Amino acid sequence: MTDTARPRQGRQAGRAERLVLFGADRPLRLECGRTLTDVPVVFERFGPPDASGADTVFVCHALTGDAHVTRHRPTDAPGWWESMVGPGRPIDTDRFQVVCANVLGGCSGTLGPAPADRDAVGEPFPQVTVADMVAVHRELLRRLGIGRLHAVVGGSLGGMQALEWLLRHPYDARRYGLIATSAQLTTDNLAFNAIGRAAIRSDPRFLDGGYRHGEGPDAGLGIARMIGHLTYMSGDSLQAKFARDRATPPHPAPGAPATAGVPAWGPFSVERYLEYQAEKLVARFDANSYLCLTSAMDLFDAFATPYEQVAEAAPDIRLFSFASDRLYGVEHSRHIVDRLAKAGAHAAHFHEDTSGAGHDAFLMEVPGYLDAVARWLAGPLPEETRAAPAACPFELSPHPGPGQGHRAAQESP
Missing domain, CATH: 1.10.1740.110 (Rna Polymerase Sigma Factor; Chain: A)
Incomplete structure (x- = not known):
């Protein structure tokens, strides 16, 4: 059962919901080795209800984003991705149910290291990873009773979540959209x-x-x-x-010392x-x-652990990058495409070169890019896309033990 979540400062309540996940009988085991129980998660749903998941898109938010991806009604505060999500937009809320949840470790209602949550977790707050964020997303969908998704889509840190989801749980969705993102941060x-x-x-x-x-x-x-x-x-x-x-x-502030x-x-x-x-x-x-x-984000190393199931599931994978992006530019997307190809998984790559806005272009009105996303989401699935197993796709799977991901990275081809 959900209840209304307290809106963050400066935002109208909208239709935020809150669930407490991971009871004592089903704890969340983090990659760092610690476990968490009774994890509050705040999320929002947009568009027509869809229990089957066939017309549901899960949107993963970026570093300082939150669940309020678009407006529910004209009087709402604007969402952070209204160029992409909403009626008649590429992720069309007249057609799709959209779910977006605040990430584990954030500060918009889901459990994190902010002062309000410190007493609930103890100090220090554990190190969380992108995989831990995805584990929370998957448990939320399981509790909501939503089946295999139409798509998982995200940009920047959200794209890292979508990539992690694709590599570890490829049957969870028919399509995966990775926008302006990276599989591993550069030294820069x-x-x-x-x-x-x-x-x-x-x-x-x-x-x-x-x-x-x-x-x-x-x-x-x-x-x-x-x-x-x-x-x-x-x-x-x-x-x-x-x-x-x-x-x-x-x-200068009153009383500030002269320089x-x-x-x-x-x-x-x-x-x-x-x-x-x-x-x-x-x-x-x-x-x-x-x-x-x-x-x-620093610790994220997407291809450090096995991902053979991606080729078996053969979901529809699409990457989008921007020529002007100096944070996670075209070379990051090409690296992902190449690594997937070596594993036998095909991923198409749309590279946008008209916008000079940089990394933030993924949030903006860039017609060629938005049209490409819309065509992809509305188009037919590739014939090789496999049907999901009969079991619920969002069952928990164990993380590798602490440090195992780094050893796998050294051993992987």
Whole structure:
């Protein structure tokens, strides 16, 4: 039975729902070796009910996203992916039931390391992985009684979840859409995440993660967002939008010490823009969740453990990448396509080269890309796609023991 979830600050209630999963008789065993029970999960459903799953699309959200992927009604607050999900959109809520759940480790109602959940879990909050997030998604679908899905779709961190789902549980869905994502972060990706986490940890209010609600490391989290946001935009889009335009620096806070001869604030518009992005995230996100989720992305190594069932199931796999994406560009998608091909699984790849928006293009109105997603979801399934086994597709399967994934990575071809 579900109950209404408390909406996060600044968002209308919409139709968020909450379930508590993984009772004592069915605990969640994390890849790190710890177990969790009584895990609250907040999710939203859109479009017509569909118990069979044949017309259901599960959307996996990105790093700072949440379950509110689109509006339920015109008076709702906008969702984070309205270019993709909604009536008449590529993931058409007039046709499909859409399910989106807040990830394990986040801060929008599902169990995570934010102060509100600390007492429930104990300290420290365990390291979670992309596989753990998918395990929670699958248990949610099992509890909702939804059968084999039409599709699993996600971008960025959401695409990592979709890829993990595809490789470990390919019979769960007929189609898998991996958008602007990666199977394994590059050293460059790791470095940007490390700098962001260092900014949070260096904030005096971080207190080794023990800060109270409303008293967290806002400055450090804001800087982490500024760093991350630079990777979401392309250099060309920054240049086109801001160039060297100037804007009025903010007024210093009352009583702030003078900086003799040293400018406290630069004069450029791009600085004001990044400060604005920082303020927006700080108002709605938790620093410990930022650390937790970026760490999960760093650890993700999709092809480190076996994935032979993908070729057997032969789902319809589609990747979408953007030429201007300097975070998870075309080379990341090509790597996934190549690894799947070596395992006997075919994946089509749509590479979009008209948008200069960078990584964030996957969230935007880019006609060629959106049309390609719409055609794919509405098109016929490949003839080789296998029927799902008769059993419920969302039964739990054990994780490899701690460290086994790394050994598998060394042994895999």
